Amino acid sequence: MTKTLQKKYAKNSGKIINSIIILAALIFLISSLTPAASANVNNDNEKPIVVATTTNLGYFANEVGGNNIEVLNLVPAGACPGHYDTRPTDVEAIVDADLILWNGFEPWLMELVESAGNREVLMNKGPGGEWGPPPRGKLYVENITDALMQAFPQYEESFERRKQDLLSTIDSCAENLRTEAERENIKQVKVICQSFQKPFVQWLGFSVVKTFPSPEQISASQTSEIINTAENEDVALIISNNASGTSFGEQIATETGIEHVVLGNYPGWMKGIDTYVKMVESNAERLFMGLESYRDELGTLSNLKEELKGVKFQRNAAFVAAIIVAIVAALEFMIIRRK
Numbered sequence: 001m002t003k004t005l006q007k008k009y010a011k012n013s014g015k016i017i018n019s020i021i022i023l024a025a026l027i028f029l030i031s032s033l034t035p036a037a038s039a040n041v042n043n044d045n046e047k048p049i050v051v052a053t054t055t056n057l058g059y060f061a062n063e064v065g066g067n068n069i070e071v072l073n074l075v076p077a078g079a080c081p082g083h084y085d086t087r088p089t090d091v092e093a094i095v096d097a098d099l100i101l102w103n104g105f106e107p108w109l110m111e112l113v114e115s116a117g118n119r120e121v122l123m124n125k126g127p128g129g130e131w132g133p134p135p136r137g138k139l140y141v142e143n144i145t146d147a148l149m150q151a152f153p154q155y156e157e158s159f160e161r162r163k164q165d166l167l168s169t170i171d172s173c174a175e176n177l178r179t180e181a182e183r184e185n186i187k188q189v190k191v192i193c194q195s196f197q198k199p200f201v202q203w204l205g206f207s208v209v210k211t212f213p214s215p216e217q218i219s220a221s222q223t224s225e226i227i228n229t230a231e232n233e234d235v236a237l238i239i240s241n242n243a244s245g246t247s248f249g250e251q252i253a254t255e256t257g258i259e260h261v262v263l264g265n266y267p268g269w270m271k272g273i274d275t276y277v278k279m280v281e282s283n284a285e286r287l288f289m290g291l292e293s294y295r296d297e298l299g300t301l302s303n304l305k306e307e308l309k310g311v312k313f314q315r316n317a318a319f320v321a322a323i324i325v326a327i328v329a330a331l332e333f334m335i336i337r338r339k
Helices: 003-033 055-068 088-095 109-116 134-151 153-184 195-204 220-232 247-256 276-338
Strands: 049-052 070-073 099-102 122-125 190-194 207-212 237-241 259-263
Touching (some): 049 055, 049 088, 055 070, 055 099, 055 153, 088 109, 099 134, 122 134, 134 153, 134 195, 134 276, 153 195, 153 276, 190 195, 190 220, 195 276, 207 220, 220 247, 237 276, 259 276
Parallel strands (some): 049 070, 049 099, 099 122, 190 207, 190 237, 237 259
């Protein structure tokens, strides 16, 4: 290479290096001045985040959404959403959320959303009321599916297909439970239950003669009235709702000697009960088992009564026989004296 070419090459190399340095500096400057992307705006490779206040909503969303979305639950399954104490992790979840599902009885939610500062998040309120009876559970499925389709229309076909599968599963569960309820002949069985479980208990076929609110809302007069009903209405079961507290139901059951049954209304409230269908089936099974215990006790009492009747009859017969013997002896004595 000639000296002229070497000088030209060195000169061009210097220009290239200087250009690279200037370009790198510009890229750094631009990146430092550009604001970070919003936390709730997902990249193409990220799943939309759905935050559910309770596990019933979270379960339905997860079943319908499948792998298309990521679902985060806030309130643990065994806790009462109305008395929930929020945590810093809840704020973090709301910050990244694209959609929030709530029931309408979470007084802390709006403050949580305000603290998170996520003004673009979509919010969907459930249809309201109990979701334990399968027909009501299906309303929640429809409501949540509509919310998911509105928020993430690109997955609409998948949501619809998965919704139909879930509704079919719930229908099958409902049919099996009603068949078993008819076999158990529970139409005339009287129960007292916590008000939130009344729709499910009635749907199954039991006769609810009295309800009670959460333990902290019950007055002394209500307690006396419930005990009076339990003792005079031939009540078979006292039914509590786990999330609402079980202490009052336990108290009534203890004082009256009636079988106490605890039901759950959130998937995951007990180990192994991690789906809506399992929750409904477990609740029904608990009621059927409680009824079986009640009937066993009735059978035992009936047998005792029969035994008592037998003993009483034998005692009366022995008493009559003793009187007859005494009379005969007296007659014989009188005859002997006359002789």
